[in-house]
Structure formats: C-alpha cells, structure tokens
Amino acid sequence: MNQLNSINLAIIAGSASSEHDVSLRSAQTIIDALQASHISFTPLYLDKNNNLLLIESNNYENLSPSKSVVLKKHAMNEHFLYDSDGTIINKIDLVFPVLHGQYGEDGAIQGYLEILGIPYIGSSITASAIAMDKELTKIYLKSLGIPTVPHYILHRDASIPSYNTLSENLNSVVLFVKPARCGSSIGVSKVSNQEELTIALQEAFRHDGKLLIEPALNVRELEIAVLEDATSIQASSAGEIVCTQGFYDYTQKYDTSSSAKLYIPTQLNSEILQQIQNYAIKTHKALNCRHLSRVDFFLTGDNQIYVNEINTLPGFTSHSMYPLLWQHAGVSITDLVSRWIHSVLA
Structure with missing residues (x-):
C-alpha cells in the first residue's frame, strides 16, 4: 500500500441530479471510512447548479461555506485544484465521482474528467451511458442471452x-x-x-x-455486488430485499424507519446463487463496466432469473447493499477504494 501514501484522491459528490442528497450521504460514508486510513483525499462538492466547491470541513451532511475551485491540467499527467484567484490548493492524482443518477452515472462527469485527462474510479463514458438507460441495457443483455423482464x-x-x-x-x-x-x-x-x-x-x-x-412480477428481489480490481472480477453473495408494505421505492431505500428489510446473505440454492453470480459478472462485462457495479435480479417461484438493472455507482450509505455485501465478505470500504486506486494506477 506504499503507493497510496503519495497520491491524493478527489471525491466529488452532489450535483444537480435528483439523487443529490443520496450522493452526499454515500460520499460521507466513504470519507468516514477513509479518515482512519492511509489514503489522502480532498472532498469536493458539486452544488445544485453544478458549481464545484471545496469542502474544508470533511462533512457533506452539514455543509459549511466553501470556496469555488476548478480542476486543471498543469503539465503532462499532472492535475491541480485551483481556487478562484488561480492559486494552487493541492495536486489531484485521481477522482472518485460519488455521483448517483444524472451527471454521475450517465457519462457526463466521466466525459469532463476524460477531457481533463484525470484518471477516475468507475465505468467509462460509454458504459455509464448504456447502463444508465434501462432500455439500452435490456437490448445489450438480450443480445447475449441474459434474461430481462418484458417491457x-x-x-x-x-x-x-x-x-x-x-x-x-x-x-x-x-x-x-x-x-x-x-x-x-x-x-x-x-x-x-x-x-x-x-x-x-x-x-x-x-x-x-x-x-x-x-x-409487476411475484418475485424475490436479489442484488449482487461486483468488484473489479487490477487482477480479477468477483461477485459477492446475494442480498435480498423484502418489503412488507408497498415496493422498494426511494423512501424504502433511504428512510431507516421504512418497512424494507435487507438479508445479507440471503438463503439460495447453491446452483441458483452461482447462476446469478455468473449473470452479474457477465452483465458487468457485457456493458464494459469497470471497478464496481451492483446488478439487481428478480427470482420467480419456479427459479426463473431476470436481470432487472445494473448500477455503475451503487449507493454507499450506511445501509446500502453494495458496501454491506462486501463487508459481510470481510472487505471494508477502505479496502474497496484501495483496490480501485491500484487498478486505476495500474
């Protein structure tokens, strides 16, 4: 891990997306994990007008007044963060865009970083744009024989x-x-x-x-976390979502008092689990995703499997399925970020 001691990771959260608040919660969970690690980071905030600001308090959930900043290329493979006066704040080696939905998972921020030539964690422009579009995802998966729900x-x-x-x-x-x-x-x-x-x-x-x-199918809702590093692509065990009221909507996902229950890991026939894990990795590869994704499944009573969707930047809140599945496997958020940084730098 010595290589990590000399790098600075910029974390970007927020944006004009309708998932702005969830993004901040995900980023705060990641920062809380990194503060006790050897990884240096700079928290940045895209406000609801997509202005880039420096968060000096390391706190996304109670934002204090912050200075406007800009990322610029300084020289070959060197990038710095500047304030509005043109003064260098610090060097940025790579970026983790912890941005959900529009501007974060649709290829927008990835295009911006590609223009600047800044390495980043997560899927490329094309993979992000395809995975964000549920119709395009279904078209890609259907061409590979991966079952999806009729639509x-x-x-x-x-x-x-x-x-x-x-x-x-x-x-x-x-x-x-x-x-x-x-x-x-x-x-x-x-x-x-x-x-x-x-x-x-x-x-x-x-x-x-x-x-x-x-x-609306009568199914079990299952999720698999995919982890790609410099040497391998792995699928986690399966998590299951059970809603006793309504369905797994925004409130059920992010309100800790909701009726939704997460079972990690859930009980599955070993053959079904292996098939779902194989579909998860195949879906990740089919869309040419990188580093991380969460693939969501439906399982019918007669064991018919459907891929529901793939998320290229799944939630990282304290009760989000992706980090909890890897935590169950003994892989912490710090370990995840470390693996992705090594993968990017490699």
Missing part, C-alpha cells in the same frame, strides 16, 4: 396506450412505470388501473422523456 417503451411525444392495452400486452394486471434513465427508484409508480396510470405517467415524465413500463 414497453413510451416517449413523451408518443401516443399513450390505455391501461387495458398495456396490461394485455405485458400479461399483467399490475404494472410498474419507470423513468428509463433515473436511479434510486425516483419517479417509479405501481399501477393497476387507468387513473393510476395517468398519474404515474405524469410523475415519471417529470424526470425523463423516455419511460419503461413493465409487468
């Missing part, structure tokens, strides 16, 4: 089918309406009649111009 795509300017038409086409009396390019279940609704569908479409179109409509 219907609806664009903002298209004619809207009736609930009865969608229900018949998707062979389900209960449907899920989802923005195609959002995370954290933002804008997702469960509907069972025309009135509910109309309201759900209005809500989902607030977040995206393309929607995904799927049947």
Whole structure:
C-alpha cells in the first residue's frame, strides 16, 4: 500500500441530479471510512447548479461555506485544484465521482474528467451511458442471452396506450412505470388501473422523456455486488430485499424507519446463487463496466432469473447493499477504494 501514501484522491459528490442528497450521504460514508486510513483525499462538492466547491470541513451532511475551485491540467499527467484567484490548493492524482443518477452515472462527469485527462474510479463514458438507460441495457443483455423482464417503451411525444392495452400486452394486471434513465427508484409508480396510470405517467415524465413500463412480477428481489480490481472480477453473495408494505421505492431505500428489510446473505440454492453470480459478472462485462457495479435480479417461484438493472455507482450509505455485501465478505470500504486506486494506477 506504499503507493497510496503519495497520491491524493478527489471525491466529488452532489450535483444537480435528483439523487443529490443520496450522493452526499454515500460520499460521507466513504470519507468516514477513509479518515482512519492511509489514503489522502480532498472532498469536493458539486452544488445544485453544478458549481464545484471545496469542502474544508470533511462533512457533506452539514455543509459549511466553501470556496469555488476548478480542476486543471498543469503539465503532462499532472492535475491541480485551483481556487478562484488561480492559486494552487493541492495536486489531484485521481477522482472518485460519488455521483448517483444524472451527471454521475450517465457519462457526463466521466466525459469532463476524460477531457481533463484525470484518471477516475468507475465505468467509462460509454458504459455509464448504456447502463444508465434501462432500455439500452435490456437490448445489450438480450443480445447475449441474459434474461430481462418484458417491457414497453413510451416517449413523451408518443401516443399513450390505455391501461387495458398495456396490461394485455405485458400479461399483467399490475404494472410498474419507470423513468428509463433515473436511479434510486425516483419517479417509479405501481399501477393497476387507468387513473393510476395517468398519474404515474405524469410523475415519471417529470424526470425523463423516455419511460419503461413493465409487468409487476411475484418475485424475490436479489442484488449482487461486483468488484473489479487490477487482477480479477468477483461477485459477492446475494442480498435480498423484502418489503412488507408497498415496493422498494426511494423512501424504502433511504428512510431507516421504512418497512424494507435487507438479508445479507440471503438463503439460495447453491446452483441458483452461482447462476446469478455468473449473470452479474457477465452483465458487468457485457456493458464494459469497470471497478464496481451492483446488478439487481428478480427470482420467480419456479427459479426463473431476470436481470432487472445494473448500477455503475451503487449507493454507499450506511445501509446500502453494495458496501454491506462486501463487508459481510470481510472487505471494508477502505479496502474497496484501495483496490480501485491500484487498478486505476495500474
């Protein structure tokens, strides 16, 4: 780990994304872990106008006034953080964009870092953009024989089918309406009649111009954490989400008083677990993801497996599945970040 003593990792959180607050919580969890480690870091904040600020308090959850900063290339393979007066604050060797959703998982921040030539943890522009789009992800996975849930795509300017038409086409009396390019279940609704569908479409179109409509299946919800470092790609054990009320929406994910329960690891037949782990790694590779991802699955009562989606920057809050699955395997957040840094530098 001696190599890590000489590098400085910039952590970027926030942004104008609808997942701004979750991003801050994820970043704070990572910072709390790194403060007791040998890894030097600089916390940066993208405010809701996407202005880049320096967080001098190391605290994303109680933000104090911060100075405006900019990342610039100084010389070949050297990058520095400057304040508004052009004074160098410190050197930045690589970036961990802890940004969920738009601007973070869609390839936007990755494109910015690529232009600056700054190495970063996480998937590339293309992989991020494809994984962010649930329709494109399904197309890629289907071409490789990886099963996904049937769906219907609806664009903002298209004619809207009736609930009865969608229900018949998707062979389900209960449907899920989802923005195609959002995370954290933002804008997702469960509907069972025309009135509910109309309201759900209005809500989902607030977040995206393309929607995904799927049947509501009677399934177990499972998640696998994928860890890629310089030498291997590994799949964690399976975690399971059980909701006693409603479905696993934004509130259930991030409200600690919610009815959702996480089982880590969950009990699965060894053959089913291995198949799900294989699908997780195959999905990660298919989209050419890097370093980390969380692949979400549905498992039916007759053991039919569906890939629901892949997240290239899964949540890192204190009760998020990705860090908890690796913690169960004996891999701490500090260990994860160390592996990714070595992978980037390699």
